Amino acid sequence: LKIELLEQNSKDNICNATYQVLSYVMIGEFALGLPLNLSVLYIFVFRFKFWKNKSIFLFNIVVADFLLVACLPVKIHHYQHNLRRSEDGVVCKTMLFMLFLNRGVSIAFLIILSLDRYFNVVHLGRRNCVKVLKKSPQISVVIWLLLLPLTVPTMVKTFECCNSHGRQNETKYHDVTDTFREVVFFSQIIIPFFILVYCTVCIVNRLRKKTVGEKTKLRRAVWVVMSVVVVFSICFLPCAIARAVLLGLRLQELEKAEEVAVQVYDSLMVLSYTDCLLDPLVYCFCNSGFKDAYISSFCPTFLQKKLITSESGMGATTTTSGVRTLTLPIIEK
Template sequence: MQIMEDDHPSNNCTAENLPLYKFYASVMIMEFTLALPLNLSVLYLFIFKLKFWKSNTNNIFLFNLVLADVLLLICLPVKAYHFLNGNRRSTEGGTCKAMLFMLFLNRGASIAFLTVISVDRYFNVVHPGKKNFAKALKKSPHISFLIWLLLLPLTIPTMLKSFECCNSYGREEDTLVEDVTDTLREVVFFTQILIPFFVLVYCTVRIVNRLKKKTVGDSTKLRRAVFLVTSVMLVFSFCFLPCTIARMVLLIFRIKDLQNAENIAVQLYDGLMVLSYMDCLVDPIVYCLSSTKFKSLYLTTYCPSLLSKDAETAESPNLTGNNLNRKCKNNHSHSRVQQI
């Protein structure tokens, strides 16, 4: 009986379809190679150029978002190494638990700060008069520290028993304590994605409706703002919802003891988890480089040659008195859009 239990596909971490997992590994290596330099370059600007701790609320949350993504990216080469060697995780217990802790902590932090940034934008655009909430958000360093602190106890269940290989939940031989631990782990996994998703959808819909009703201001900037908040929701949906649905299907197959279907679901779930790491590459582009000021700072710091032609073009035309008056008149109406 013991041999049969050990041979069950959900009780080991062997990658049965090795070519597929080698492909997954190559995708993670590509994500790491592209995303790490981009995130580190953005992190450098936040620390040494913008001095984020002295900047506005949004910059502090963005810094923590990029920091979480960098810490998550560090885990990808290790995970890719195991995939290349035909294992879904490390065979060493300590390494496996450390990897799970880092992956879930920093992935949860990335989602949490993404949600907080969306809520901040929601109040800036839809409810600009809510002074009480604005005062609370000004304490963004405290909120950031609190988010990291709250994520620690939520991540601990991933270290108590192997989660990545889906070994335990739904098995008859589990004890009551193991069932409670596994259930808590699954609840954390689903809630940290589904709750932020619904919050993000609500904030996005309200922001888009509010921006579409604006009649004053540059229409190009308004369209850009609508595109930005919509793209954030789409990126979240593309990166995180597929792996969540795949895990739901996997649990159903395991509880019903559909072994062949579970084998396929496991491979699909691992692949969609690899897809979710793409968020680390997209975050700096959507949140940071979409800002005109930040993009200009980025290009000035790293690619000054690209700005030379734009600078020459900008210096050539002269603004007339009427244009200057219009520009001053619209500055106040643009301020809300620029915060997005």
């Protein structure tokens, strides 16, 4: 009995240490993310005037990132007290709802931006339906509303770390709810990831085959389309893999391995919150007008001219095919 108690105390200490460390990681994310996202919101609203620059989709990503940052203090409080989630059911479900909704919104609009870039480069000259949607603010509202039903399963019933599959005494109703939630979770990551990879490969191949201009411009254009994939791979893909492993261990009832997998999963979820720090890089890559407005507002005077001048000329990449010359709108101004 004493040996069992010692082992349990050792596990609890390791677990508590893990969540203490994660709480400090989130403190860092909050300390960096709050001023960064507030400054980005300021630029989009007061300097860049997103509604005039057809950047409504980018603005929606900004809003989702800001709401995510606003949720972090609650998570920090729980982790500081060695709690994986709030003991209050309402707070727990509200937090899960907000985190799932903001993640879904970020992914949705990142995919739309990638599709817009895909049509602009790969199918140049054809009608771009995404560009038409960018002019309508109502479309953004519809996307938010469509994502709400996909987030509701997180609030249907109390569940253990958003993951109650494999628990005893589950009714058929609860099992269906859990299954639906997991399908939504993985489909929101796996399907967009394949779309991103496909769009990126097609765009890079198009640029490599057609571009005969400066290598520097080509390299910058490739970075534009790769930035979204990098953000997605760092923030969302690892936690999806960890969740799949956790589900597998839980269904096999491997309790010791599951305890470790839960901590790994929570750690990678904390990593996914860096999305609010990496997304501003996407804003800069996707829209040089936003970059110029941000630099002129927050960078020292002696750096402004150098930074803006060094990035000029990225608005288009010239391609040549036979006697026909095309200009690919790689970056919107």
